[in-house]
Amino acid sequence: MTTKMRPFRSTIPLDEAKALVEAAVRAIDRTERVPIAEADGRVLAEDLVATADVPPFARAAMDGYAVRAEDTAGATRERPRTLTRVATVFTGQVAERAVGPGECIEIATGAPMPDGADAVVIVEETDGESSGRVQVYSPVSPGQNIGPQGADIRRGQQVLTAGTLLTPSRIGAIAASGRADVLVYARPRVAILSTGNEIVEPGAPLGPGQIYDINRFTLAAVVARHGGVPVPHRIATDTLEDLSRAVDECLQEDLLVFSGGSSVGERDLILDVLAARGELIFHGIAVKPGKPTAFGRIGGKLFFGMPGYPTSCLSNAYVLLVPALRTIARLPPHTAQSLTLPLGRRVARAPGRHQIYTVAVVNGTAMPAFKSSGDITSMSQADGYIEIPAETSVLEAGTLVEVKLF
Numbered sequence: 001m002t003t004k005m006r007p008f009r010s011t012i013p014l015d016e017a018k019a020l021v022e023a024a025v026r027a028i029d030r031t032e033r034v035p036i037a038e039a040d041g042r043v044l045a046e047d048l049v050a051t052a053d054v055p056p057f058a059r060a061a062m063d064g065y066a067v068r069a070e071d072t073a074g075a076t077r078e079r080p081r082t083l084t085r086v087a088t089v090f091t092g093q094v095a096e097r098a099v100g101p102g103e104c105i106e107i108a109t110g111a112p113m114p115d116g117a118d119a120v121v122i123v124e125e126t127d128g129e130s131s132g133r134v135q136v137y138s139p140v141s142p143g144q145n146i147g148p149q150g151a152d153i154r155r156g157q158q159v160l161t162a163g164t165l166l167t168p169s170r171i172g173a174i175a176a177s178g179r180a181d182v183l184v185y186a187r188p189r190v191a192i193l194s195t196g197n198e199i200v201e202p203g204a205p206l207g208p209g210q211i212y213d214i215n216r217f218t219l220a221a222v223v224a225r226h227g228g229v230p231v232p233h234r235i236a237t238d239t240l241e242d243l244s245r246a247v248d249e250c251l252q253e254d255l256l257v258f259s260g261g262s263s264v265g266e267r268d269l270i271l272d273v274l275a276a277r278g279e280l281i282f283h284g285i286a287v288k289p290g291k292p293t294a295f296g297r298i299g300g301k302l303f304f305g306m307p308g309y310p311t312s313c314l315s316n317a318y319v320l321l322v323p324a325l326r327t328i329a330r331l332p333p334h335t336a337q338s339l340t341l342p343l344g345r346r347v348a349r350a351p352g353r354h355q356i357y358t359v360a361v362v363n364g365t366a367m368p369a370f371k372s373s374g375d376i377t378s379m380s381q382a383d384g385y386i387e388i389p390a391e392t393s394v395l396e397a398g399t400l401v402e403v404k405l406f
Helices: 014-024 168-176 215-225 242-249 270-277 311-329
Strands: 031-035 064-067 083-089 103-106 117-120 127-128 133-136 159-160 182-186 189-194 229-232 255-259 279-283 294-298 301-306 338-342 354-362 365-368 383-389 400-403
Touching: 014 294, 014 311, 031 242, 064 127, 064 133, 117 159, 117 400, 133 354, 159 168, 168 182, 189 215, 189 242, 215 255, 215 311, 242 255, 255 311, 270 279, 270 301, 301 311, 311 354, 338 365, 354 400
Parallel strands: 083 103, 189 229, 189 255, 255 301
Antiparallel strands: 031 182, 064 103, 064 117, 083 133, 127 133, 279 294, 294 301, 338 400, 354 365, 354 383, 383 400
């Protein structure tokens, strides 16, 4: 039996595909409340206003002695002022008495200031005797070596605003305000579907003409790294019935990403299934690898149709899926680290398509690593990629290129 091919009617430039995706995506509105221990990397969905001062009391900023500043006036090493130590206060304790004239209280860093004291003399500028007499060798002024109440955060102050990406320091600010949990935007749930009779779960025996599923795992890793929750589905076979079932199940999530079945073969039925349910925004990009990439909408749900070849699939996941997913997840745009390096070997190719060309960083050069769209080692043995414009056919060895690191 021969297979009838359905050629692409047209392809669009990569920049146009990016613009169409950007115009279609919408930030997620669903929220959830999570413990602050699980909030790192999440996006705040509420304004946070402090309900108390931080710190809630004036505290010693140094180890030393809490004093009345006026009692230290004129103190020098040659003519120290002598004070009477009447108590000792450690962190977590409160002095049981106030500091009176000519008195001091030994105090640890972070301990609440006793009543009557308005400064701390650091321990290095004193000499405490066992008799309770303390020699003060340097004067202090009111407020010296004290952390005032509310110095960090004032009651009623806006601590963080909705839309803020939570980092360890921002989580610290939430904890300081006494909050145990926080309202954040939900992570988009991304259905991941591999299609094709030739695809087999890793660990199962391979039959004739079969290969292991790669894309489900690479796509899931990309999704998890960029703010989404990967929801893998079982492999769908090349029948309208199975593909329809799979699509219906996947559309329960926020976004559908499938691989395979986006090329031009007669049996690439999933696009027919999707087009019958919604809108195919584009199918075919003038990019290598990744030409047979599709994008569309069913109701309010977007879908990406990635090529079945692993390198094509993963390349376009980085270029198209990641920016879209981060927008949906309300995360800031991902900016890849980059290096400017000389090309380690001449690259010649047929012009006409923008190319995502993988390279390895070897001895300070960008060494070509691309094999073919079907070889996952084109990605796994690479450190990043360069972009070759559609009109460029040759890059000579030594040409300076920008390597965007994975």
